[in-house]
Amino acid sequence: MLDDFLVRAALAGIGVSLATGPLGVFVVWRRMAYFGDATGHAAILGVALALASGLPIGLGSLLVAGAMALTVAALTGRGWAADTVLGVLAHSALAAGLVAISFVHGVRVDLQSFLFGDILAVSRMDLLFIWGGALLVVALIAWRWNRLLLSSVNADLATAAGERPARETLILTVALAVVVALSLKIVGALLISALLIIPAAAARPLARSPETMVVWATLMGAGAVLTGLWSSLTWDVPAGPAIVSASAALFLLAIMVGRLRRA
Amino acid sequence: MTALIEARDLWLKLGTQSVLRGVDLTLGAGEIVTIVGPNGSGKSTLLRTLLGALRPDRGLVTRAKGLRIGYIPQRLALDATLPLNVARFLALPKSRGRAATAAALARVDLAGFERRPLAGLSGGQMQRVLLARALLEAPQAILMDEPTQGLDQPGEAAFYRLLQEVRTETGAAVLMVSHDLHVVMAASDRVVCLNGHVCCEGAPAVVSNAPEYRALFGEGTQGALALYRHHHNHDGCDHA
Numbered sequence: 001m002l003d004d005f006l007v008r009a010a011l012a013g014i015g016v017s018l019a020t021g022p023l024g025v026f027v028v029w030r031r032m033a034y035f036g037d038a039t040g041h042a043a044i045l046g047v048a049l050a051l052a053s054g055l056p057i058g059l060g061s062l063l064v065a066g067a068m069a070l071t072v073a074a075l076t077g078r079g080w081a082a083d084t085v086l087g088v089l090a091h092s093a094l095a096a097g098l099v100a101i102s103f104v105h106g107v108r109v110d111l112q113s114f115l116f117g118d119i120l121a122v123s124r125m126d127l128l129f130i131w132g133g134a135l136l137v138v139a140l141i142a143w144r145w146n147r148l149l150l151s152s153v154n155a156d157l158a159t160a161a162g163e164r165p166a167r168e169t170l171i172l173t174v175a176l177a178v179v180v181a182l183s184l185k186i187v188g189a190l191l192i193s194a195l196l197i198i199p200a201a202a203a204r205p206l207a208r209s210p211e212t213m214v215v216w217a218t219l220m221g222a223g224a225v226l227t228g229l230w231s232s233l234t235w236d237v238p239a240g241p242a243i244v245s246a247s248a249a250l251f252l253l254a255i256m257v258g259r260l261r262r263a
Numbered sequence: 264m265t266a267l268i269e270a271r272d273l274w275l276k277l278g279t280q281s282v283l284r285g286v287d288l289t290l291g292a293g294e295i296v297t298i299v300g301p302n303g304s305g306k307s308t309l310l311r312t313l314l315g316a317l318r319p320d321r322g323l324v325t326r327a328k329g330l331r332i333g334y335i336p337q338r339l340a341l342d343a344t345l346p347l348n349v350a351r352f353l354a355l356p357k358s359r360g361r362a363a364t365a366a367a368l369a370r371v372d373l374a375g376f377e378r379r380p381l382a383g384l385s386g387g388q389m390q391r392v393l394l395a396r397a398l399l400e401a402p403q404a405i406l407m408d409e410p411t412q413g414l415d416q417p418g419e420a421a422f423y424r425l426l427q428e429v430r431t432e433t434g435a436a437v438l439m440v441s442h443d444l445h446v447v448m449a450a451s452d453r454v455v456c457l458n459g460h461v462c463c464e465g466a467p468a469v470v471s472n473a474p475e476y477r478a479l480f481g482e483g484t485q486g487a488l489a490l491y492r493h494h495h496n497h498d499g500c501d502h503a
Contacts, residue, residue, distance in 0.1 A: 029345045150355040153341065157396075159316040160334030160406070161356055200344075207346050208380075 005120055006233075012122040012130050013225030013243070016186045016195070019134035019179045021218025022141045024200035025210070026172055027193070029152045034083065035072055036193030038090035039180050042068035043189045044097030046181075047114050051104045058129050062181035068093060069173045069180075094189070117188035117240030119229060126185055133182040137175045144171055149210055186225070187240040194244045199224060202251040205258025220250050265292050267330055267404045267436055268313050273322035275308060282308045283319065284459045290404060295430065295437040297447045297467075299491065300457035306440040307337065309457060310408050313438070330404060333397025333435070337408040339389060341382055349384075349392055350377035359399045367395040371425065386413045390422060398429065405430075407439040420487040423448045427487070449489035456493055467491045 027036050043061040045068075050060025068089065075085055101111060113121070122130075141148065151158040151165035158165045183192050203216030227250075228243030235242075268290040275283040282305040290296055290313075300306050311317045313324055314334055326332075341347070353364050368376055371391035384392060390410055397405050410426075411419040427450045430437055441447050447454055447467050456462040467489040 029342050031342065146354075146356040153345070153347070153352065153355065154336055154339055156311060156314060156316045156336050157334060158356070159314055160332050161400070163356060204344050204346070209346055209348070209351060213346055 005122070006229075008122045008124070008127055009119045009229055009239075010226060012119060012127055012186060013229060014222050015127070015130040015134045016179075016183050017199070017218055017221030017225055019137040019175075020183065020195050020221050021199065021203075022138060022214045023172070023175050023179050024196040024217050024221070025203070025213050026141075026148065026152060027176075027196045028200040028204070030172075032172075032176075033193060033197055034086035034090060035069070035076075036176065036180075036196050038072050038086050038093060039065050039069045039176050040189050040192035041090045041094035041097070043180050043184050043192070044114060045093050045100060046097075047184075047189075048097050048100035048104060051101065057184070058126075058181055061184050062177060065180040066174065066177035069177045073169055073173045097189075112238070113188070114184065115188045115190050115240075116238045117184070117186050117191070117243070119186050119225075119239040119243075120232070122185060130182045130185075133178050137178055140171060140175055144168060148172065187243055191240050191244045195221065195224075195247065198244065198247040198251050202247065202254040205254050205261075216254075220247065220254070224250055265327070266290065266325075267292055267327045268438070269325045270309075270313060271323045271325075273309070273312060273319045273324070275305075275312060275317065275319045277308065282459065283312070286322075286457070286460055288313070288455065288461070290436050290438050292403070293430075293434050293436050294453065295448065295451050296439075296453045296455060297451040297491075298438070298440045298455045298457055299444050299447065300462075301444065304458040306457055307408050310406055310438070310440050314406055327403070331400050331402050333394075333400045333402030333405040335390070335393045335397055335405070335407040335410050337412065339381075339393065343382055345382075347381045348378050349373075349381060352381050352392070353396055353399060363399060364395075367398045368392075370398060370429065371395045387418050387422070390414070391425070394425070394429070398433070402433070402435045404436045404438065407437070409440050409442045412442045416488075423450070423487040444493075445490055446488050447491050449487055451489070451491075454491045456491075463493055465491075 027033060043065045046061030046064030047057055049055070049064060050057045072086060072089060147158070147163050148168050148171070150161065151163060151168040155165035179196070180192050183195060187195050199220035200217040202220045203213045206216045207213035224247035225243050227246035228239060231237060231242040231246065232239040266289050270286060270288045273283045273286040286309060288309070298306050298309065308317065312319055314332065315324070315326070349368070350364060353359070353367070364377065365374070368374055371394050373388065373391055373395065411422050414422060426437065426448070430450070439448070449467060451467050453464055454467050455464040
């Protein structure tokens with residue numbers, strides 16, 4: 001069954017959605033959209049590093065995305081004007097990555113697949129990496145769920161309850177780097193944060209509790225990936241943008257359903 | 264008197280601004296202490312340092328071992344994208360049980376509010392939910408950052424009366440930051456005026472029977488509010 005590239009692509013997409021659902025809701029609740037951008041764009045720099053040094057692409061992007069996420073978390077923690085700093089970091093990382101890749105000789109690089117994803121070329125190894133990483137992220141968030149939730153509501157309340165909100169921030173930061181590394185092949189570096197934000201935003205009008213919002217975000221993500229995959233095949237369009245467009249359509253649909261329900 | 268929280272010579276810089284400059288403060292068991300001061304005087308910073316959310320550059324905060332703190336933040340900047348009802352919020356990070364939650368809500372006159380979405384509460388209701396949350400901690404000390412900001416004067420007086428009842432029932436100490444320089448909770452044992460450092464401290468004037476007080480507050484506050492007269496004896500404490 002895994003011999004079929006379509007089956008592998010669908011499984012990869014569902015695997016990624018398992019992780020982007022629970023993480024995406026926190027990205028929305030904590031207003032970390034730019035944070036996701038910076039980390040996602042840094043993955044391109046990681047690709048360049050991996051190509052130059054012979055490391056696996058996944059590991060290279062994980063390392064650089066992780067370094068970027070930790071840097072951003074440290075800067076925000078120190079009260080820097082987060083918006084501007086994140087903007088600078090996000091676009092610098094992307095540009096530096098593109099420049100660095102152009103310097104890597106001897107490897108035929110399909111830059112487009114890193115920028116926009118290449119879900120139809122997912123290998124068995126990729127599948128293992130994606131599902132392993134996704135289950136790790138799900139386990140991490142499930143384990144810390146209540147604490148993550150409280151420190152997202154108010155960090156000082158978490159401190160008063162004897163928790164350490166900085167630790168929860170670190171956990172989300174690590175999870176973000178992992179998700180970026182494993183979504184690179186699915187939607188590409190440019191649109192990774194879209195896969196985190198849009199399904200979570202689409203889940204909001206349908207959810208009455210944090211938990212149902214995670215479930216809806218995951219379903220929306222999986223639905224978007226499968227729809228995008230199908231469109232990519234049918235009309236021969238790049239998979240990443242097709243997936244993000246599909247999630248935008250789901251978002252509109254969810255808003256309308258939410259309105260109807262309230263009416 | 265045993266100290267629940269003791270701060271010695273706190274210095275703290277935020278960015279380039281020196282916010283706390285050698286602050287000493289003690290909160291004894293069962294005491295009600297109100298911190299007043301102009302905007303930017305470091306009141307919230309001091310409270311968050313005592314709570315343990317900020318680490319002072321110099322100086323020491325000592326909290327009694329195993330101290331249970333109920334904290335009420337200035338306001339809960341709840342993101343509208345987070346669907347959370349009152350009961351779920353009170354159950355974070357761990358549930359205290361349905362009965363205890365219902366009792367705490369009833370104590371703050373919000374019986375039956377469990378399933379109400381947090382985002383739909385009024386300012387006064389939100390403050391009382393936060394008080395219920397603090398009560399669920401079975402606190403020895405309740406720390407509050409401008410708990411009555413955004414409430415009108417009857418609302419403020421009602422909140423202080425509720426707080427005073429709760430204080431009497433639980434015996435918890437109360438340390439609060441007030442947004443008003445001159446009007447404080449009448450039950451305050453001590454008022455501390457802060458402007459980077461402690462400018463003066465003392466008891467609020469009990470003037471609730473004076474005609475001037477009635478003229479200022481009317482009858483509706485039933486003595487929940489009191490005036491604080493500042494007596495600064497050194498420079499650097501100018502404020503309106």
